[in-house]
Amino acid sequence: MRGWRATFVWLGGFxxxxxxxxxxxxxxADDWRSHRxxxxxxxxxxxxxxxxRHWFVDAARGDDAGEGSVGSPWKSVQFAAERxxxxxxxxxxxxVYFEHVRLAIQGTRELPITIRAYPGxxxxxDGGLPEFQRSPAEAWEPxxxxxxxxxxxxxxRTYADLGGAPEQTVLLGNFVDSMTPLHGYRLAGDMRSDxxxxxxxxxxxxxxxxxxxxxxxxxHATGRIHARLAHTRLPGLGDDNYRGELDPRRLPLxxxxxxxxxxxxxxxxxxxxxxxxxxxxxRSATLAIVNCQHVELDGVTAYGGSAAMQVRDTRHLRMVNSxxxxxxxxxxxxxxxxxxxxxxxxxxxxxxxxxxxxxxxxEIQHCEFTDSVDGVFIGNVxxxxxxxxxxxxxxxxxxxxxxxxxxxxxxxxxxxxIYQNRLARCLTTFAFGVGHGRQRTTPAGxxxxxxxxxxxxxxxxxxxxxxxxxxGPDAPQEIRSFGRVAGDHGGPxxxxxxxxxxxxxxxxxxxxxxxxxxxxxxxxxxxxRRVFNNIICQMDGMPGDSVANPAVDFQSDGNLFWSLSDxxxxxxxxxxxxxxxxxxxxxxxxYLPGWxxxxxxxxxxxxxxxxxxxxxxxxxxxxDSPAIDxxxxxxGEWPDALADIDAGRPDIGAVPSGGRAWPVGMLxxxxxxxxxxxxxxxxxxxxxxxxxxAGESNSRSAKDEPAExxxxxxxxxGYPAFDAPLVEFVLxxxxxxxxxxxxxxxxxxxxAKFDVVVIDGNxxxxxxxxDRFSPDDIEAIRQFLTSGGTLLLMRERTDLFASDHGxxxxxxxFGEPARESVAEFxxxxxxxxxxxxxxxxxxAANTGFAIEQLKAPTPIRANRGExxxxxxxxxxxxxxxxxxxGRMIYVGWSIAASRPEGRRPSTVEDEAAFLRQMKLLANVxxxxxxxxxxxxxxx
Numbered sequence: 054m055r056g057w058r059a060t061f062v063w064l065g066g067f068x069x070x071x072x073x074x075x076x077x078x079x080x081x082a083d084d085w086r087s088h089r090x091x092x093x094x095x096x097x098x099x100x101x102x103x104x105x106r107h108w109f110v111d112a113a114r115g116d117d118a119g120e121g122s123v124g125s126p127w128k129s130v131q132f133a134a135e136r137x138x139x140x141x142x143x144x145x146x147x148x149v150y151f152e153h154v155r156l157a158i159q160g161t162r163e164l165p166i167t168i169r170a171y172p173g174x175x176x177x178x179d180g181g182l183p184e185f186q187r188s189p190a191e192a193w194e195p196x197x198x199x200x201x202x203x204x205x206x207x208x209x210r211t212y213a214d215l216g217g218a219p220e221q222t223v224l225l226g227n228f229v230d231s232m233t234p235l236h237g238y239r240l241a242g243d244m245r246s247d248x249x250x251x252x253x254x255x256x257x258x259x260x261x262x263x264x265x266x267x268x269x270x271x272x273h274a275t276g277r278i279h280a281r282l283a284h285t286r287l288p289g290l291g292d293d294n295y296r297g298e299l300d301p302r303r304l305p306l307x308x309x310x311x312x313x314x315x316x317x318x319x320x321x322x323x324x325x326x327x328x329x330x331x332x333x334x335x336r337s338a339t340l341a342i343v344n345c346q347h348v349e350l351d352g353v354t355a356y357g358g359s360a361a362m363q364v365r366d367t368r369h370l371r372m373v374n375s376x377x378x379x380x381x382x383x384x385x386x387x388x389x390x391x392x393x394x395x396x397x398x399x400x401x402x403x404x405x406x407x408x409x410x411x412x413x414x415x416e417i418q419h420c421e422f423t424d425s426v427d428g429v430f431i432g433n434v435x436x437x438x439x440x441x442x443x444x445x446x447x448x449x450x451x452x453x454x455x456x457x458x459x460x461x462x463x464x465x466x467x468x469x470x471i472y473q474n475r476l477a478r479c480l481t482t483f484a485f486g487v488g489h490g491r492q493r494t495t496p497a498g499x500x501x502x503x504x505x506x507x508x509x510x511x512x513x514x515x516x517x518x519x520x521x522x523x524x525g526p527d528a529p530q531e532i533r534s535f536g537r538v539a540g541d542h543g544g545p546x547x548x549x550x551x552x553x554x555x556x557x558x559x560x561x562x563x564x565x566x567x568x569x570x571x572x573x574x575x576x577x578x579x580x581x582r583r584v585f586n587n588i589i590c591q592m593d594g595m596p597g598d599s600v601a602n603p604a605v606d607f608q609s610d611g612n613l614f615w616s617l618s619d620x621x622x623x624x625x626x627x628x629x630x631x632x633x634x635x636x637x638x639x640x641x642x643x644y645l646p647g648w649x650x651x652x653x654x655x656x657x658x659x660x661x662x663x664x665x666x667x668x669x670x671x672x673x674x675x676x677d678s679p680a681i682d683x684x685x686x687x688x689g690e691w692p693d694a695l696a697d698i699d700a701g702r703p704d705i706g707a708v709p710s711g712g713r714a715w716p717v718g719m720l721x722x723x724x725x726x727x728x729x730x731x732x733x734x735x736x737x738x739x740x741x742x743x744x745x746x747a748g749e750s751n752s753r754s755a756k757d758e759p760a761e762x763x764x765x766x767x768x769x770x771g772y773p774a775f776d777a778p779l780v781e782f783v784l785x786x787x788x789x790x791x792x793x794x795x796x797x798x799x800x801x802x803x804x805a806k807f808d809v810v811v812i813d814g815n816x817x818x819x820x821x822x823x824d825r826f827s828p829d830d831i832e833a834i835r836q837f838l839t840s841g842g843t844l845l846l847m848r849e850r851t852d853l854f855a856s857d858h859g860x861x862x863x864x865x866x867f868g869e870p871a872r873e874s875v876a877e878f879x880x881x882x883x884x885x886x887x888x889x890x891x892x893x894x895x896x897a898a899n900t901g902f903a904i905e906q907l908k909a910p911t912p913i914r915a916n917r918g919e920x921x922x923x924x925x926x927x928x929x930x931x932x933x934x935x936x937x938x939g940r941m942i943y944v945g946w947s948i949a950a951s952r953p954e955g956r957r958p959s960t961v962e963d964e965a966a967f968l969r970q971m972k973l974l975a976n977v978x979x980x981x982x983x984x985x986x987x988x989x990x991x992x
Contacts, residue, residue, distance in 0.1 A: 085230055085231050085297065086228075086230050086297060086298045086303065086304040087228035087230055087231045087233055087267075087295075087297040087298060087304060088228065088231050088233045088295055088296070088297050088382070088383065089231065090231040090232060090233065091233070091383055091424070092232075092376075092378060092421075092423060092424070093719075093722065094231070094232060095175055095177075095331045095354045096175065097147070097170070097172075097173045097174055097175050097329075098170065098172065098173075098328075098329040098352055099172050099173055100169070100172060100328065100329060100352070101172065102142070102144065102171075102172060103142070105140050105141065105142055106138075106140065106141045106142070107123075107141070107142045107143075107144050108121040108122075108127070108133055108136070108137070108141060108142070108143050108144065109121060109122060109123045109126040109127070109143075109144045109146065109171075110126050110127045110128060110129065110130055110132075110133045110143065110144070110145055110146065110150075111126040111127075111128065111145075111146040111148065112128065112146070112148040112149060112150045112151075113146075113148050114126070115127050115128035115129075115146075116128050117129050117132045117133075121133060121136075123144075126146065129150075129152060130143070130145065130150050130152055130154050130168075130178060131152055131153075131154050131155065134154065134156055134158060134168065135158075137158050137166050137168075138166075139159070139160040139161045139164035139165070139166060139324075140160065140161075140163075140164030140165070140166070141166060141167075142166075142167040142168075142169060143166075143167070143168045143169070144169060144170070144171050145168070145169065145170050145171065145176035145178075145330070146171045146174060146176065147170070147171060147173075147174030147175050147176055148174075148176065148177070149177045149179050149186070150176070150177065150178045150179065151179050151180075151181070151183040151334075152178060152179075152180070152316075153180050153313060153314060153315065153316060153317075153318075154178055154316070154317045154318070155318050155320070156168075156317070156318065156319045156320070156322055156325065157319075157320050157321050157322060158322055158325060159321075159322060159323040159324065159325075160323060160324035160325060161323075161324055162324055162347070164324075165324040165325065165326055165347075165349075166324065166325050166326070167325075167326040167327075167328060168325070168326070168327050168328070168330070169326070169327070169328035169329055169330065170328070170329040170330055175331060176329070176330055176331065177330075177331040177332075177333065178316055178317055178330060178331070178332050178333075179307065179316060179333050179334040180309050180313055180314070180315065180316030180317075180333070180334035180335045180339070181226065181307045181308050181309040181316075181333070181334030181335075182212075182308050182309070182310065184210075185226075185301075185305065185306045185307070185308045186229055186305040186306065186307065187305075189301060189302050189303070189304065189305050189306065190302045190303075191209065192208060192209060192210075192301075192302075193206040193207070193208060193209065193280065193300075193301045193302045194206060194207060194208075194209050196279060201245065201279075202244070202245035202246075202247075202281060202283070203283070204281055204282065204283045204299050204300075205244070205245065205279060205280070205281045206279065206280045206281070206300070206301050206302070207272075207277045207278065207279045207280075208277050208278040208279075211275065211276035211277055212271070212276050212277070212278060212310070213276055214276075214312060215271050215278075215310035215311060215312050215313075216310060216311030216312030216313075216336070217271070217273075217311045217312075218273070219273050220239050220240060220257060220258065221239060221311075222237040222238065222239050222311075222336070222394050222395045223237075223271040223273075223310060223311045223336065224237050224269045224270065224271050224278065224308055224309065224310055224311075224336060225237040225269075225308075225309055225335070225336045225357075225358065225380065225395075226269055226306050226307045226308040226309060226334075227306070227307040227333065227356060228267075228297075228304065228306060228307075229304070229305040229306060229307055230304060230305075232307075232333070232356060232378065233382050233383070234356075234379070234380045234381065234382045234385070234424075235267055235268045235269050235280075235306065235307075235308075235382075236265045236266050236267065236268030236269075236382070236385070236389065236393075236394060237268060237269065237270075237336070237380070237394045237395065238265070238268050238269065238270035238393070238394065239257055239270075239393060239394060240257060240258070240262065240270075240393070241270055241272070241279070242260075242262035243262045243263055243264065243265060243393055244264070244268055244269075244270045244279065244281050245262070245281070246262035246263055246264045247264060247283075248262060248263050248264060249263070249264055249285060249286055249287050250263065250287075250522070250523055250524055250525045250526070250528070251263060251386065251388055251522035251523065251524050252524045252525055255388065255392045256392075257392060257393060263389070263393065264283065264285070265385070265386075265389035265393055265394070266285050266295055266382055266384045266385060266389070267280075267281065267282040267283065267295055267297075267382075268280070268281065269306075269308055271310070278308065280301045280306070282295075282297070282298060282299050282300070282301060283299065284296055284297075284299070285384045287384070287523060287530065288530040289523060289529075289530035289531050289532050290383070290384055290532075293383035293384055294383075294384055295382070295383075295384055307333055307334050307356075308334075309333075309334040309335050309336050309358075310336055311336040311337060313335070313336070313337075314335070314337050314341075315335050315337055315338050315339060315340060315341040315358075315363075316332050316333060316334050316335045316339050316340065317332050317339070317340050317341070318340075318341040318342075318343070319341070319342045319343070319345050319348060320341075320343045320344055320345070321343075321344045321345065321790075322342075322345040322346075322348060323345065323346050323347055324346070324347045325345070325347070325348050325349070326348075326349040326350075326351065327348075327349070327350050327351070327353050328351045328352050328353075329351070329352040329353075330352070330353050330354075331353075331354045331355075331356075332353065332354070332355045332356070333355070333356040334356075335357075335358040335359075336358065336359065337358060337359055338357075338358050338359055338360040338361075338362065338363035338401065339355045339356060339357055339358035339360070339361050339362070340353070340355045340358075340361065340362045340363070341362075341363045341364075341365075342362070342363070342364045342365070342367050342370070343364075343365045343366060343367065344365070344366045344367065344410070344790060345367040345368075345370075346367065346368050346369055347368075347369040348367065348369070348370050348371070349370075349371045349372075349373075350362075350370075350371070350372045350373070350375050351371075351373050351374055351375070352373075352374045352375060352719075353372075353375040353376075354375065354376045354378065355375075355376070355377050355378070356378045357377065357378065357379050357380055357397050357398075357399065357425065358380075358397065359395055359397050359398070360377075360397060360398045360399065360400065360401040361377035361378060361379060361398075361399050361400065361425075362377055362399070362400050362401070363398075363401045363402075364400070364401070364402040364412060365402075365404075365408065365412065366408055366410040366411065366412060366785070367402075367412050368412065368413050368414050369413075369414045369745055370412070370414070370415045370416075371415075371416045371417075371741070372415070372416070372417045372418075372420055373416075373417075373418050373419055373420065373739045374419050374420065374719050374720055374739060375420045375421075375719070376420060376421040376422075376423070376719055377399040377400050377420070377421070377422050377423070378399075378421075378423055378424055379397055379398075379399050379423065379424040379425025379426070379447075380394070380395075380397045380424070380425060380426075381424040381425055381426070381446060381448065381519065382424075385424075385519060386448070386519045386520070386521075386522040387426055387448035387449055387480070387518075387519060387520050387522075388522055389522075390425075390426045390448075391426050391449070396426050396427065396449075397425055397426055397427065398425065398426075398427040398428065398429075398430055399422045399423070399425045399427070399428050399429060399447070400417075400422060400428070400429045400430065400431075401430045402415070402429075402430055402431050402433075402434050403430050403431060403432050403433035403434055403453075403457075403466065404430075404433070404490075405457060405487070405488040405489040405490035406433075406457055406459065406460070406489065406490040406491075407433050407457060407458075407459035407460075407463070407464075407465050407466075407782075408782065408785055409459065409460070409461075409781070409782040409783065409784070409785030409786040410785040410786070410788070410790075411433050411434070411435065411459075411465045411466075412433070412434045412435070413434060413435035413436050413465075414435070414436050414745040415431070415434055415436070415437045415438070415439075416437075416438045416741055416742060416743065416745075417437070417438070417439045417440075417442060418438070418439075418440050418441045418442065418739060418742065419441045419442065419716075419717065419718060419719060419720065419721060419736070419739055420442045420443075420718070420719065421442065421443040421445075421718045421719055422442065422443070422444045422445075422447075423443065423444075423445045423446050423447075424445075424446045424447075425446075425447055425448075426447070426448055426449045427447065427449050427450045427453070428444055428447040428450060428451045428452055428453075428479065429444065429451070429452045429453070430450075430453040431452065431453070431454070431466070431469060432453050432454050432455040432456050432457065432466045432502070432548075433456055433457060433465055433466040434466055434469075435465050435466055435467065435468060435503070436468045436469075436745070437468070437469040437470070438470050438742050438743055439452075439469065439470065439471045439472075439474065440470070440471070440472045440473045440474060440694075440742060441473050441474065441715065441716070441717050441718075441721070442474045442475075442717060442718070443474070443475050443477075443717050443718040443723060444474065444475070444476045444477070444479060444482070445475070445477045445478050445479075446477075446478045446518075446519070447478070447479045447480065447518075448480050448518055448519050448520055449480050449481065449484075450480075450481050450484035450486075451476065451479035451480070451481060451482040451483065451484065451536075452471065452482060452483055452484065453484045453485075453486070454466075454469065454483055454484065454485060454502075454505055454548050455484075455485045455486055455487065455490075455492075455502075455545055455547075455548065456501060456502025456503070456548060457487065457490035457491060457492065458490070458491050458492050458493040458500050459782065460778075460779050460782045460783070460952075460971055461782070461783070461786065461968070461971050461972070461975060462493055462500075462964070462968045462971070464492075464493070464500050464501065464502050464503075465502075466502040466503070466548075467501075467502025467503025467504050467505070467548065467549075468502075468503040468504065469504075469505045469506070470505075470506045470508075470692060471505065471506065471507045471508075471510065472506070472507070472508045472509045472510060472692070472694060473509045473510065473694060473695075473707075473715055473717070473725065474510045474511075474717060474725075475510075475511050475513065475717045475718075475723065475725045475726075475727060476510055476511070476512045476513070477512070477513040477514070477516065477536075477727065478513075478514070478516045478517075478518055478536060479514075479518070479536045480518045480520055480534070480536055480537070481536070481537055481539065481540040481571075482512060482536060482537065482538055482539060482571075483505075483507070483538060483539040483540075483550075483571065484539070484540060484541065484542070485539070485540075485541040485542070485545050485546075485547045485548065485575065486541055486542030486543055486545055487542075487543060487545045488542070491952075491953060491954065492545055492546050492578075493953075493964050494953065494958075494959045494960060494961060494963070494964055495579075495961065495964075496961055497579045498546060498577070498578040498579020498580070499545070499546030499578035499579060499580075500546075501546050501547075501548050501549060501578075501579070501580060502548050502549075503549075504548060504549035504550065504551065504581070505548050505549065505550045505551070506550075506551045506691070506692055507550060507551065507552045507553075507555065508551070508552070508553050508554045508555065508691075508692070508693060509554050509555065509693065509694060509695055509707050510555045510556075510707060511555070511556050511558075511672060511707050511725045511726065512536075512538060512555060512556070512557040512558060512559075513558045513666075513670070513726075513727060514535050514536040514537070514557075514558055514559050514560045514561075514592075515535075515558055515560055515592055515664065515665070515666035515670075516666035517532040517533060517534055517535060518532075518534045518535060518536055519532065519534075520534035521533055521534040535559075535560035535561045536560075537559075537561070537569065537570035537571050538552075538557065538559075538569055538570060538571030538572060539570070539571030539572075539574065539575065540570070540571060540574070540575075541574075541575055544577075545578070546575075546577070546578030546579065546580055547574075547575035547576070547578075547580050547582075548580065549580055549581035549582070550580075550581070550582055550583070551583045551691060552572065552582070552583065552584045552585075552587065553583065553584070553585040553586050553587065553687060553691065553693075554585075554586050554587065554684075554693065554695075554703070554705075554706065554707055555587045555588070555706070555707050556587070556588045556590070556672050556706045556707040556708065557569055557587060557588065557589045557590065558590050558592065558662070558670070558672075559589060559590065559591050559592065559596070560591075560592045560593055561593070562591070562593060562594030562595065563591075563596065563597035564597070565597065565599045566596075566597030566599055567584070567597055567598070567599055567600050567601065567609065568584075568587070568589035568596045568597055568612060568614055569589050569591070569596060569597065570597075572584050572587075572589075572609075573599065573600065573601045573607065573609070576601050576602075576605040576606075576607055577605070579606070580605075580606065581606045581607075582601075582605075582606065582607045582608070583607075583608050583609070584607075584608070584609040584612065585608075585609065585610055585611050585612070585684070585685060585687060586611040586612065586684035586685065586687070586703055586704075586705050586706070587612045587613075587705070587706070588612070588613045588615070588657050588680060588705055588706040588707075589612060589613070589614050589615070590614075590615045590616075590617065590657060590659075590662070591614075591615065591616040591617065591618070591619075591620075592616075592617050592618065592664040593617075593618050593664070594616065594618060594619060595616050595619050595623070596614040596615070596616060596654075598627070598628055598630075598631070600628070600631045600636070600640075600648055600649060601648070602636070603636050603639035603640045603642070603643065603648070604639075606643070607643075607648070608640075608643060608644040608648060609648050609649055609652070610644065610646060610648065610649060610650055610651050610652060610685050611651045611652065611683070611684040611685035611703070611705060612649075612652045612653075612705065613652070613653055613654075613655060613657055613679065613680050613683065613705045613706070614627065614652065614653070614654045614655075615654065615655060615656055615657055617662070617663075617664050618664070620654070620656060621656075623654065627652070627653065627654030628649050628652055628654075631648075631649060632647070632649065632650075637649075646685075651683070651684075651685050653679065653683065655679040656679070657674065657678055657679070657680050657705075657706065658674060658675040658677055658678035658679065658680070659671060659672050659673065659674065659675070659678075660672070660673045660674075660675055669726070669727075669728050670726050670727065671714070671726060672706070672707070672708060672714070672726055673708050673710075673712070673713075673714065674704065674706065674708065674709075674710045676710075678710065680704055680705035680706050680710075681704050681710045682701055682702040682703075682704060682710075683702070683704070683705050684702065684703035684704055684705045685703070686702070686703060687703065694742075695709055695712065698711070698712055699712075707725070708725075713734075714726050714728075716730045716734060716735055716736060720735055720736075721734070721735040721736045722735065763788055763789055763790065763983075764784065764787065764788075764789040764808045764809055764981055764982075764983060765789070765806065765807045765808045765809075765983070766784050766789045766790075766791035766792070766807060766808065766809045766810075766811065767791065767792050767794065767799070767803075767804070767806075767807040767809070767810045767811070768780060768781055768784075768791050768792070768793045768794070768810075768811045768812075768813070769794050769797075769799050769810065769811070769812045769813075770793065770794065770795045770796065770813055770814045770819075771796065771812075771813070771814030771815045771816040771817075771818065771819040771821060772796060772814050772815060772818045772819035773814055773815070773818070774795075774813040774814030774847075775813075775947060775949035775950070776813050776847045776848070776944075776947060776948050776949045777793070777811065777813040777814065777847070778949075779948055779949055779952075779971065779974060780811050780813065780845070780847070780974065780978075781793060783971070783974050783975045783977075783978045784809075784978055786975065786978075787975075787978050787979065787981075791811075792807075796819040796820070796821055797821065798816075798821050798822065798823060800830075800833075801826065801830040801831075801833040801834050801837065802833045804833065804834065804837040804842060804844075805833075805836070805837055805840070805842070807842065807984075808841075808842060808843065808981065808982070808983045808984045809842065809843040809844075809845060809981055810837070810842065810843070810844050810845070811845045811847070812844070812845070812846055812847065812850045812853065813847035813848075813850065814847075814850075815849070815852070816852075816853065824853075825852065825853050825854070825855050825856060825859065826853050826854060826856065826858075826859050827856075827858075828856070828858040831854075831856075831858040831859055831861075831862050834862065835862060835936070837939065838866075838936040838937055838938075838939035838940065838941060839936055839937025839938060839939060840937065840938060840939065840984060841937070841938035841939045841984035842939045842984050843939055843940055843941075843942065843981055843984075844939075844940075844941045844942070845941075845942045845944070845977070846941065846942065846943050846944070847944050848909065848910075848911045848944065848945050848946055848947055849911045851863060851913055851943070863913075865936065866917070866918070866934045866935075866936050866941045867913065867914070867915035867916075867917050867918060867929075867932060867934050867941070867943075868914075868915055868916040868917035868918075868927070868934075869914060869916075870914055870915070870916040870926060870927030871926070871927070872914070873924060873926040873927065873928055876912065876924045876926075876928040877924055878904045878907075878910070878912075878922060878923060878924060878928075878930060879904065879922070879923075879924070879925075880902060880904070880921070880922055881920050881921060881922060881923055881925075882919065882920065882921045885919065885921050886976060886980060887921055887931070887973055887976045887977055887980070888902060888921065888973065888976070889976060890972055890976070891969045891972055891973060894965050894968050894969050894972065895965060902922075902969055902973070903966065903969075904922065906951060906966040906969075906970075907930065907946040907951075907970075908946055908947045908948075908950030908951050909946055909947045909950055910930055910945055910946040911945050911946065912928045912929055912930050912945050913928075913929055913932070913943055913945060914927050914928060914929065915927055915929040915932045915934065915943075917934050918932055918933050918934025918935060918940075919932060919933045919934070920932045921933075929943070929945065930944075930945035930946055931943070931944055931945060931973075938984070939984065942977060944974070944977075948967075948970045948971065948974060951963075951966055951967045951970055952967050953967060
């Protein structure tokens with residue numbers, strides 16, 4: 054990594070791609086056929102090839118029948134990658150590779166596998182449809198049959214199935230020359246509209262339409278792709294309106310379809326490095342990383358996609374000098390994506406709920422996350438270091454931090470450190486919400502993650518966010534929405550936060566805030582908040598002077614407040630009312646000096662600052678700044694990368710006196726104040742800020758279990774299948790990677806490929822045919838069981854055996870006791886291993902398991918095998934019985950029905966009842982073994 058630099062060619066202030074399917078050399082600033090790029094385009098790197106064995110691919114002159122040498126390269130990245138061995142490097146010559154690359158390769162710590170671009174050349178992996186780039190003149194024809202709009206074109210060929218459904222965004226794309234995004238239209242009415250104003254309903258449909266800018270749409274009825282590149286005409290956008298080419302035949306477009314999936318995906322990879330690559334052309338996530346360990350992305354630029362990068366169940370990810378570019382063009386508003394296209398993300402590393410094999414140990418440095426509805430989702434990732442990055446132009450959630458409670462009651466996220474970044478133009482920089490997940494209720498409040506440390510960042514909210522969209526010609530045209538530090542969706546518990554030594558340039562006057570919106574909000578549910586030594590500079594109006602209720606776990610001190618508009622004329626006593634109040638005295642019980650004791654209101658005396666975002670800012674402290682030596686000492690265990698240069702009493706703000714503006718973004722191309730850096734100020738090396746120990750892992754996930762010992766599991770879902778996700782979760786906790794099939798018949802002969810098959814949900818309601826097992830199916834299931842497989846049937850799924858042959862098999866396995874007139878359920882085997890540990894979950898009954906808390910019980914008749922819950926006479930809710938080397942297990946109630954909902958208030962007792970059932974389910978899975986070694990449940 055040492056000594057290499059990217060080579061940028063700057064024309065009119067923007068980098069030009071040096072290689073690809075087209076040449077942009079020698080273009081002047083006003084020669085862009087589409088729109089001048091708003092971000093530097095990918096540029097060639099001069100990184101040396103290095104040592105070791107190298108293989109080569111060339112999209113233009115390669116041949117997969119070749120030798121893979123520099124003189125006889127292969128053609129296909131996929132073909133070449135499948136042949137890589139530990140320690141080898143695959144080198145991509147400059148050009149565009151129209152492929153969907155699926156990687157399942159494994160290097161070692163000492164011998165990683167590398168896939169990279171050739172020095173001095175730009176290599177692009179593109180999952181889009183190639184004809185719209187290679188031959189646009191032949192790919193399009195005017196669409197003028199009476200239904201179209203002025204300037205509408207359609208593809209000359211048809212595309213049978215590009216995925217999705219009507220009124221769904223099926224296509225996404227970009228102008229190739231500038232990589233400015235195209236709008237992915239859901240409705241033809243929007244694409245054909247001449248209405249430029251947001252005077253429509255958020256709900257898509259009906260007769261209300263709005264034009265969202267140049268874009269594409271897929272007609273399911275005809276199989277044609279439609280495009281319209283009409284100009285935008287909002288006065289408030291000025292030069293950010295689209296004024297480019299109207300005819301798609303005259304310029305190449307990236308167009309990618311939902312059905313084609315990611316452009317590049319890594320699944321079950323180990324010790325893999327991607328270097329100096331461009332990835333584009335996806336309607337789904339462009340770069341997907343799943344079930345991987347020790348992956349390094351260095352110099353990778355990904356253009357979204359529903360996400361530019363999606364990471365799941367991956368440990369030890371390092372990302373440096375890379376960029377995630379989103380779907381927002383300069384004329385794109387939040388509403389046009391969220392409601393009229395897709396609510397995309399830039400970097401998605403956590404969903405609403407933990408999966409059971411959750412991600413951990415990420416380092417993300419000198420990267421860029423720009424131009425999207427939502428930004429970086431890392432709430433369920435354990436241990437993240439996010440530093441020296443640029444986050445800019447995000448019209449909703451910037452960094453999503455909620456660490457959700459998993460099905461087994463654990464919270465895996467947290468220990469996130471966010472420092473030395475430039476965070477600009479984000480509607481809600483730090484966002485919280487439950488969504489479809491939940492936070493466990495505890496006696497102390499909501500169960501939260503391990504906390505977030507936010508320090509030495511510059512928040513610049515001077516530039517408007519593309520949130521407000523003018524509603525008509527008589528409405529205000531100026532864009533006047535501005536960002537905030539933090540906010541939430543639906544009132545969840547906010548993660549514990551330590552916020553110190555930041556410089557915040559705020560704009561909108563705050564309401565009921567301490568300083569600015571977000572610093573003292575969301576303090577309920579038992580969270581922790583510390584706010585120390587920050588500069589909060591308000592552009593318009595006064596900073597907020599509302600301090601938290603002393604009953605919450607909050608501390609603040611050593612902060613400096615100022616207003617550019619009102620500060621010079623202010624003569625009041627800042628925070629005097631609070632300091633004379635009983636609340637101040639009460640705060641001394643939590644923080645001895647008292648909250649705000651050393652806060653002050655004064656001009657921070659920056660080197661330069663104007664309210665106009667177009668004017669450069671230099672947020673260093675002048676020698677006469679009242680922020681110098683004015684902060685309060687902080688605990689030594691609080692991390693601070695600049696503590697050594699802040700001699701004496703701490704200075705207030707992000708940049709200590711005498712310090713310099715550090716570089717952020719790819720190759721440090723910007724200062725933390727947002728200005729381009731000089732070549733000599735950019736770093737030449739990018740070492741780890743922290744190296745995670747090789748053996749460090751998420752103790753709740755057996756991700757390092759050898760592949761041969763992992764359970765091979767299949768989950769077949771009918772409808773509704775509410776318990777299936779719970780079974781999938783405990784299987785993942787165990788280290789399995791279950792295959793999930795929804796609303797589709799699976800031939801029971803396929804069961805032999807798995808160790809355990811789980812069936813949940815009604816087949817008839819799911820419209821699965823057949824909806825019960827035939828005699829041949831029963832014979833296949835018998836063979837599966839006798840050879841060592843396990844069949845786990847959830848509530849009511851004995852209905853699949855509703856035939857003479859099926860009932861005979863059930864009777865052979867579970868027996869056939871006489872009917873009972875009264876069924877009184879009880880725990881029949883209190884010492885059974887499935888019930889271990891249940892009494893340790895508080896509050897608990899004597900047995901640790903309350904029968905009356907089981908929801909929707911549906912028993913079977915059984916008098917063979919291990920009956921754990923049932924009646925003396927044979928009516929059974931939980932049982933296991935063997936057949937040959939294998940066994941059949943029945944769980945006769947809905948575990949999911951006891952799950953506390955994410956937004957519905959729950960009690961500690963509710964939580965305990967659900968956790969006991971999840972513990973039981975985990976015990977069931979813990980006793981399973983691969984079929985080749987399966988004998989009986991562990992005792």
